[in-house]
Amino acid sequence: MTQPIIVAENxxxxxxxxxxxxxxxxxxxxxxxxxxxxxxxxELRPDEFYAVDDLSFSVAPGEAVALIGRNxxxxxTTLRMVAGLIKPDRGRVAVRGRIQALIALGAGFNDRxxxxxxxxNNAAVLGLGRRQTDAxxxxxxxxxxxxxxxxxxxxxxxxxxxxxxxxxVAVHLKPDILVVDEVLSVGDLAFANKCQLKMQQMRQRGxxxxxxxxxxAMIRRICDRAIWLDRGKPRMAGNTEAVVDAYVEHxxxxxxxxxxxxxxxxxxQNHETSQVDRIDAWIAxxxxxxxxxxxxxxxxxxAFDLLKPVQNLMIGFVIYTGDGGRVCMQxxxxxxxxxxxxxxxxxxxxDCVNLPMPPGHYHVIMIVANGGANLFRDKVGELRVRxxxxxGLGYLQMxxxxxxxxxxxxxxxxxxxxx
Numbered sequence: 176m177t178q179p180i181i182v183a184e185n186x187x188x189x190x191x192x193x194x195x196x197x198x199x200x201x202x203x204x205x206x207x208x209x210x211x212x213x214x215x216x217x218e219l220r221p222d223e224f225y226a227v228d229d230l231s232f233s234v235a236p237g238e239a240v241a242l243i244g245r246n247x248x249x250x251x252t253t254l255r256m257v258a259g260l261i262k263p264d265r266g267r268v269a270v271r272g273r274i275q276a277l278i279a280l281g282a283g284f285n286d287r288x289x290x291x292x293x294x295x296n297n298a299a300v301l302g303l304g305r306r307q308t309d310a311x312x313x314x315x316x317x318x319x320x321x322x323x324x325x326x327x328x329x330x331x332x333x334x335x336x337x338x339x340x341x342x343x344v345a346v347h348l349k350p351d352i353l354v355v356d357e358v359l360s361v362g363d364l365a366f367a368n369k370c371q372l373k374m375q376q377m378r379q380r381g382x383x384x385x386x387x388x389x390x391x392a393m394i395r396r397i398c399d400r401a402i403w404l405d406r407g408k409p410r411m412a413g414n415t416e417a418v419v420d421a422y423v424e425h426x427x428x429x430x431x432x433x434x435x436x437x438x439x440x441x442x443x444q445n446h447e448t449s450q451v452d453r454i455d456a457w458i459a460x461x462x463x464x465x466x467x468x469x470x471x472x473x474x475x476x477x478a479f480d481l482l483k484p485v486q487n488l489m490i491g492f493v494i495y496t497g498d499g500g501r502v503c504m505q506x507x508x509x510x511x512x513x514x515x516x517x518x519x520x521x522x523x524x525x526d527c528v529n530l531p532m533p534p535g536h537y538h539v540i541m542i543v544a545n546g547g548a549n550l551f552r553d554k555v556g557e558l559r560v561r562x563x564x565x566x567g568l569g570y571l572q573m574x575x576x577x578x579x580x581x582x583x584x585x586x587x588x589x590x591x592x593x594x
Contacts, residue, residue: 178271179233180352180383181257185266188227188252188407189219196222204264226252228407229266236351239374239384241398241415243391243422246557249407250387251356254278257385258354272351272383273301277341286330290321290340293329297344311347318373319343320366334540334552335366342370346377353377356387367500371397389536389557390496391419426559451543453520454479456555458539466559467530469572473558476524477541479551484516489544490523494537494558502532502571506542533572534562 191200200220219225227249234240242250255261257268258276283300284293294315298308316325319339329337345353353374371393378384378397388394394401394415401418403411411418457476467473475492490513491506505525507513537558543551 177235180236180238180271181234181385182269183233183253183257183266184231184268186227186230186253186256186263186268187225187265188249188256188261189223189264190226191220191222192224193222196220225407227256227263230404230407230409231266232402232409232412234383234385236383237378237381238400239378239386239398241386241388241394241401242404243387243389243394243401243419244404244410245426248404250404251278252407253404254354254356254385254387270352274352274354275301275345275348275350276354276356277345278354278356284329284337284341287328289327290319290325290329290332291316293340294344298348301348301350303348315343315347318347318369333549334554339366342373346373350382352383352385354385357389389538391423391536394419450481450483450485451551452480452482454541454543454551454555456539456541458556458558466561468561469534470529470531471560472526472528473530474524474526475539476522477543477555478520478522479543480520481518484518485545485550486514486516487546488513488517488521489542489546490521491542491544492525492555493540493542494532495540496535496537502537530560531572532560534560 200223226247230249230253232240242253244250252261254276255278256263257270258274258278259268259270260276260278283297285296288296291312294312295305295308298311316322319342321336321339324332324336329340332340345355355374374384374397384397386394386398398415400413401415401422402409403418403422411421455478457474459474459476477490477492481488489506489508491504491508493504494502496502507523537560538554539556539558540552541555542549
């Protein structure tokens with residue numbers, strides 16, 4: 176029997192809802208470990224919750240496994256523990272082979288270094304020598320399609336450019352295990368398809384894949400198994416088609432806890448700008464919590480602080496499919512009310528009536544710019560259009576109605592020949 180390449184046993188991870196308490200508890204646990212004591216992991220402390228709760232699973236060599244579930248169910252936390260980026264409070268993870276994680280945009284990159292320098296840095300961390308890296312750097316550059324920006328600092332890259340470079344570096348360093356967490360959703364459709372094809376090719380060569388994504392179509396194409404997480408515990412695991420079908424049906428049939436529009440709030444942290452701060456986004460739909468019925472209505476509200484005056488403020492958002500295809504882009508470009516020196520707290524709301532998008536899971540990217548220069552661009556939330564996704568539908572569900580004119584004495588050609 177083949178030995179698993181990833182084994183996760185009784186993984187448990189706690190977080191505090193208050194950032195202040197989370198830091199305080201983390202320091203207390205760190206000092207306890209330094210003194211040789213066991214951290215306080217037996218019970219939840221005030222304001223704590225289990226992000227992952229006693230989770231166990233294994234992955235065989237060459238297998239592709241997807242973690243699916245609603246936001247906050249523990250998918251990303253699980254990936255971070257498997258990749259060794261955070262420690263579990265209880266349980267253990269055993270990994271055989273070289274692992275490469277593509278979890279956060281720009282993770283592992285030094286913003287002050289160029290894209291080329293970051294390629295060599297990432298290779299060195301994985302133990303590759305200069306000669307080995309020289310042999311693959313051309314492939315990395317060609318795949319990322321960033322030739323003209325390769326010698327620019329990564330801090331000047333857009334989120335899509337970082338995704339391109341990060342994925343290209345990850346796959347061309349030929350890891351035994353690739354861990355991917357929904358970072359390709361900010362890219363364009365052509366590059367997302369290119370990445371999916373590359374992952375399939377790598378799988379054929381024996382690479383193991385652990386994937387988190389809301390792109391159910393991609394999961395069905397690539398993954399052998401799926402694990403549906405609910406509050407850090409597996410709700411269902413097994414064949415990809417069966418698990419994804421059950422999850423989609425559950426999400427479509429689920430009724431909101433409250434009637435009317437409900438605001439879902441997203442606090443964006445660690446953004447790479449000194450000019451925009453305290454960025455919040457709310458997505459309110461019917462029936463609620465970022466969920467909207469087909470041809471229904473929803474609102475997106477952004478609020479943020481401008482720390483310096485901006486002469487030509489532009490606010491907007493882009494909606495992408497789970498596979499990375501751009502559905503639409505709405506901006507305030509050309510609105511004279513945002514011209515002139517603007518500083519301080521800014522709030523903007525976009526109201527949509529009769530949303531013409533088919534059922535599915537979508538990502539919302541927020542944009543704040545000064546003229547043509549982006550001050551902020553990052554994912555701030557998700558929008559789900561209820562219903563069963565239809566692979567035959569496009570990005571636009573065009574409102575309208577058919578009209579017919581039927582000729583009573585018309586007969587099919589075959590029948591007319593027999594007369």
